[in-house]
Each structure stands twice: as C-alpha cells, then as structure tokens.
Amino acid sequence: MDNLTPQDLFSPSKARQQRAQAADWAHIDSWLSYKYAGRTVPTFERNEETMKVLRELSLANERADEERMIMEKVEREALKELKADEASRNQEDVKIVEATKAHLTPEGSESLRALASTAVALDTTSANSETLAYALIAHTSTSQTLSTSITHIQTLQRYLEKQHTLLRVQLKELQSNPAFSAPPSLQRQTTEQARQTKHVRAKIREYEDRLLSLEHHQAKGAATPASKGVSSAEAIADMLEQQTSLNALRQRVEGLEREVDEFAGLPADREVARKEVGKLEINLDNVRRRRDALFEGLVS
Known part of the structure; x- marks a missing residue:
C-alpha cells in the first residue's frame, strides 16, 4: 500500500482495491516462500499482469495438490x-491357485487372463461361461437398442433442423416480400368504396321514386284524351332512358358491393388487416401444397 496517493485516501473504492491487491500479494509471497522452502525467492516486477499470472499459478498448484492428496x-x-482381502483369503485356496498358475501353459495363462478381464468388463459376479454369455448377450442387445435409438434421434434432429430452416425462410419471405403485405391505401380504398356504395344506394332510391312517379303519371295519362299521346310518348322515352340509367347504376352498385364484400371480414386497422391477409395467404399456400401432394400421389 506504499503507492497510495493522497487522493486515494479519500476514495473508498480505490482504497478497497489497494487492500485487495495487498492481500493477493501477501498470499502470493506466502505461497512462493513455501515452495522455495527457505531459499531466496527470485525478484520480479510487481505489476498487475505478474500478480494475475502468479495468482492463477498458485490456484492451479493448490488444486493439483488437493487432487494428489x-x-x-x-x-x-x-x-x-487389498491387504484385508489377502488376509481373509483361505491359504489352501491361495496355494491351489498358485499351483494352478504355475502348471498352466502360456496359452492357458492367456486364456485365464482373458476370462478374468471379460468377467470384470461385463461386471459379473461369476466367471461361469453361461453367466458370461448371458451378460454378453444382454450388453450386446442394450448396445444395439441404444445405437438404434441414437440413430432415430439423429434422424429426427436433422428433420427438425431442416423444418426449422424452412420455417425461417418462409418467415423471412413473409416479412420481406411486398406481395404478402396489404397495400397502404387499403383502409382509404375501403372507406371510399363504402362511401360510394352509400351514395349510389341513395341515388337508386331516388330513381326508383322518380320511376314510380312516372308510372303514376303514365297511368293517369292513359285515361286522358288521345291528344296527349305525344307527351305520353315523350314520357315513355324519358322513362326508358331513366330505366337504362337505373340499370347501369344498379350494376355499378352490385360491383361495388362485391368489391366491398371481399374486405368485409378484415379489421379496420391497416396493420391488423395486413396480418390477417398474410395469414389467409399462408393458408392458401398450404392448401395448394396439399392439393399438389394429392395430385402427385394420384399420378404416382
């Protein structure tokens, strides 16, 4: 703590940092003194990098000492x-085993070691050939089952990764392709078409009233003398012209109603309507794919 400045004395964080560094250096000095066992510790530069390296080295050394212990x-x-096991063995059995080993041929010794290694590897309590065979069959069956399960899981994982990639591509296409987004003027067009429809319906009612009035005058004119035939003919021509205009307006209204009905189920908000159109286009795409798959199945 000799390198403390007057400003550090009034900074609690810097003073705490200096105390922590002093504690680390004290631990490192103690560890080096223990490792050198009375010999002189070589001098080195005391800086942050050296302290970091020595601290990591001391921690690694302590972990190694603990593992060794x-x-x-x-x-x-x-x-x-092992000593207790050897002490508990029957000496007669030990003599028999030693005598058997002494009289075994090299091939016999090798076979005995192989048998013992197999029993240990299969974790069996007996070296009987039938027991080892059953254990080996069980291990083989388990290994084959696990291998099949791993293969199935790997296949499923590859399929899921492929589907995940495909879904990401489709999501990116839906988000970036302008074809899947509603036009910005959709709400304005809907409002304008609704206004025009309302106006045309009012016109239709007006023309229907005028037509009824003309029919009423025509009926009254039929009871007048024949001298009014000219005016009646003009009225009929006017009526026919208005009927033609009325039919044209009716067709226009029906066309506008059909256009408005196409957007009847959409929300008034533009963004919500755009999302709804995107969902409907996705459903249409799925139906087309199922249709194509059914057609391919029929062809195959």
Whole structure:
C-alpha cells in the first residue's frame, strides 16, 4: 500500500482495491516462500499482469495438490482393502491357485487372463461361461437398442433442423416480400368504396321514386284524351332512358358491393388487416401444397 496517493485516501473504492491487491500479494509471497522452502525467492516486477499470472499459478498448484492428496488417500484405502482381502483369503485356496498358475501353459495363462478381464468388463459376479454369455448377450442387445435409438434421434434432429430452416425462410419471405403485405391505401380504398356504395344506394332510391312517379303519371295519362299521346310518348322515352340509367347504376352498385364484400371480414386497422391477409395467404399456400401432394400421389 506504499503507492497510495493522497487522493486515494479519500476514495473508498480505490482504497478497497489497494487492500485487495495487498492481500493477493501477501498470499502470493506466502505461497512462493513455501515452495522455495527457505531459499531466496527470485525478484520480479510487481505489476498487475505478474500478480494475475502468479495468482492463477498458485490456484492451479493448490488444486493439483488437493487432487494428489485425494489420489493418495484413495490409493491408501485401496491398499488397505487389498491387504484385508489377502488376509481373509483361505491359504489352501491361495496355494491351489498358485499351483494352478504355475502348471498352466502360456496359452492357458492367456486364456485365464482373458476370462478374468471379460468377467470384470461385463461386471459379473461369476466367471461361469453361461453367466458370461448371458451378460454378453444382454450388453450386446442394450448396445444395439441404444445405437438404434441414437440413430432415430439423429434422424429426427436433422428433420427438425431442416423444418426449422424452412420455417425461417418462409418467415423471412413473409416479412420481406411486398406481395404478402396489404397495400397502404387499403383502409382509404375501403372507406371510399363504402362511401360510394352509400351514395349510389341513395341515388337508386331516388330513381326508383322518380320511376314510380312516372308510372303514376303514365297511368293517369292513359285515361286522358288521345291528344296527349305525344307527351305520353315523350314520357315513355324519358322513362326508358331513366330505366337504362337505373340499370347501369344498379350494376355499378352490385360491383361495388362485391368489391366491398371481399374486405368485409378484415379489421379496420391497416396493420391488423395486413396480418390477417398474410395469414389467409399462408393458408392458401398450404392448401395448394396439399392439393399438389394429392395430385402427385394420384399420378404416382
């Protein structure tokens, strides 16, 4: 902490950092003194990088020491168990085994070691040939089942990855292709067509009233003298012209109603309507694919 400045004395964070560094250097010095066992520790530059390297080295060394101590403890325990097992053995059985090993041929010794290794590998409690055969069959069956399951899982994983990639491509196409987005003027066009439809319906009612009025005057004119035949003919011509205009207006109204009905199920909001159109186009695409698949199945 000799490198503290007067400004650091009034900064709690810097003072805390300096204390932590001093504690790390104290730990490193203690570890180096222990490793050199009374010998002089070589001098080195005390900076952040050196402290980081020495701290990591000391931690790795401590972990290695702990692992070595654990291994030594396990070896001591195993040695105790082996000694206890040897002490509990029947000496007569030991003599028989030693005599058998001494009189075995090299091929026999090799076969005995193979038999023992097989029993250990199969984790069986007996070296009987039937027991080993059953254990080997069970292990083989389990291994084959696991291999088949792994193959099936790998195939399923590849299929899911392929479908995932395809869905991402379709999603990107839906988000980027202008064909799947509703036109910006959709709401305005719908409002305008609804307004025109309302106006045309009002005109139709007006012309129907005028037509009824003309028919009424025509009926009255039929009861007048024949001198009014000219005016009646003009009225009939006017009526026919208005009837033609009325039919044209009716056809126009029906056309506008059909156009408006195409957007009847869409929401008023433009973005929501655009999403709804996109969903309908996706459904149409799925139906087309199913139709193509059925057609291919029929052809094949």
